[in-house]
Amino acid sequence: MGRAFAASIQKEREVVFNQNYLAKCQVSTPHNVAEWAWSKVNEFRPEKVSKVLDLGCGDGRFSIYGDFENYNGIEIDPKHERIQNLPANVKINHDCALLTQFELHDLCIGNPPYVRHHDMDSTWRDIIANQLSETSGITIDRRANAYLYFILKALLSTKRDGIVALIVPFEWVARPSATWLRDFISSNGWSVHSYKLSDSTFPRVLTTSSLSIIDKSTTSSKWFYYRVNDDFTVTTIKSPSESSCKVLKYSKRHKDLFANRGLSPGTQKIFCLTEFDRLHNKLKIGRDVSPCVTSMKALKTDVKILTKKVFKESYVKSGARCWLIRSDKPLSKELKIYLDCVHEDERNTSTCNNREIWYKYAYPDTAQLLLSTGFIAKAPQVIENAIGAKAVGSVAGIYMAKPLPMRKIANYIRNYNFENRIVKHAGKLRKIEINQLNTVLQYALSNFRSQ
Incomplete structure (x- = not known):
């Protein structure tokens, strides 16, 4: 390893050892879950395990429930307290697991950190991705959450007949940002058993968790799915969507x-203003800001058209962030003053930092329909965009390049059974991916053209 690269690695180790990163990813595994996870591992490997690796071991709690000869725990936070009186065959080192090279282990177990790609330092992420890609021979999607890097690291750090058992979000079995990892697993013939945990398992966490076991001793490339009840009884389910239908x-x-997808300007706190913020900063509609929709929670479920009246009552008067900063044209004096007053820490996001001018972004087109990508009903809420509001964040835009029956398309979406074809994100909440929505839109288009 060259000196320059080594220095870069050391710098990125320091980036990771910071409270902002740690605050985003530290969620301790309940003791009963750690013990149950070991019981599932024992079903696959009933004999005593020789060498165990834990890539984010926290206080070392996974080490107190298994039967093994040696336990190698890695914990990035040197201030994290350990469980008292750990066995002598348990060693915990403080380092960045993704940047450490390990000898091959028989088992990798634990609960790796959950950090969105938006929240990862881009330089550190690229170093990690390049290093893992070089070792595995695959290309890593840079949209991947940190836990996906840890799954790959676990696979690369276990023996040819080893096993990986990690507590990770259940959604990885279907999300497009994890396609590269699923393909890598399947290409090696490994089998996957994903146990969907009940929402009460991690009450503070907003995503549905799972124990995912990847058995490298097989050549079948089979995937199995289960639902775990509060008492840890297990039920087999047919698909990640828990129905007989395939995932969309x-x-x-x-x-x-x-x-x-909705615009991601960098941070809605700066770019999407409330009516009070707009008036306080003397910003004018049209010149400095334009209407936007960042969420549909404020709308009644029977609203089908976003009119000026609905927008005013549901967003403007309610104090919602509904005015999108316009930085696509020369700034007015008032808007420049507002942006100049934004503190550097407030705009310290990867999106803003990667721009030549931190606030200047490509102004989005206006969608004919707006759709909430998160939903708990049979289908997501969709509305006609009569006021030309911009879609931001979790609100997607639906665009028509030629005149189409907009109202019929909206009704088709409302009547489509998404419920059985979308993997639950958390509790009853489902989230549809943009290219899944494009599939439904193509169904709608084919339906209208055949009539």
Whole structure:
């Protein structure tokens, strides 16, 4: 390893050892879950395990429930307290697990950190991704959450007939940002058993968790799914969506009718203002800001058209962030003053930092329909965009390149059974991916053209 690269690695170790990072990813595994996880491992490996690796061991609690010869725990936070009187065959080192090279272990177990790609330092992320790609021979999707890097690291750090058992979000079995990892696992013939945990397991966590076991001793490439009840009884389920239907496939956009994700300006706290913020900073509608929708929670479920009246009552008067900063054209004096007063810490996001001018972004087109990508009903809420509001964040835009029956398309979406074809995100909440939505839009288009 060259000196320059080694120095870069050391710098990125320091980036990771900071309270902001640690605050985002430290969630301790309940003791009963750690003990149950070992019981499932024992079903696959009933004999005593020789060498165990834990890539984010925290206080070392996974080490007190297993039968093994040696336990190698890695914990990035040197201030994390350990469980008292750990066995003599348990060693915990403080380092960045993803940057450490390990000899091969028989088992990798634990609960790796959950950090969105937006919250990871981009330089550190690229170093990690490049290093893991070089070792594995695969290309890593840079949209991947940190826990996906840890799954890959676990696979690379276990023997050819080893086993990996990690507490990770259940959604990885279907999300497109994990396709590269699922393909890597399947190409090696390894089998996956994903146990979907009840929402009460991690009450503070907003995503549905799972114990995912990857058995490297097999050549079947089979995937199995289970639902775990509060008493840890296990029920087999047919698919990640828990129905007999296959998970909704992903399709590229059609030129005539397609969906786009909502704008991610950098941080809504700066770029999406309330009515009070707009008036306080003397910003004018049209010149400095334009209407936007960042969430549909404020709307009644029977609202089908976003009119000026609905927008005013549901967003403007309620104090919602509904005015999008316009930085696509020369700034007015008032808008420049507002942006100049934004503290550097407030705009310290990867999106803002990667721009030549931190606040200047490509102004989005106006969608004919707006759709909430998160939903708990049979289908997501969709509304006609009569006021030309911009789709931001979790609100997707549906665009029509030529005149189409907009109202019929909206009704098709409302009547489509998403419930059985989308993996639950947390509790009753489901989230549809943009290219899954594009699949439904293509179904709608085919339906209308066949009539």
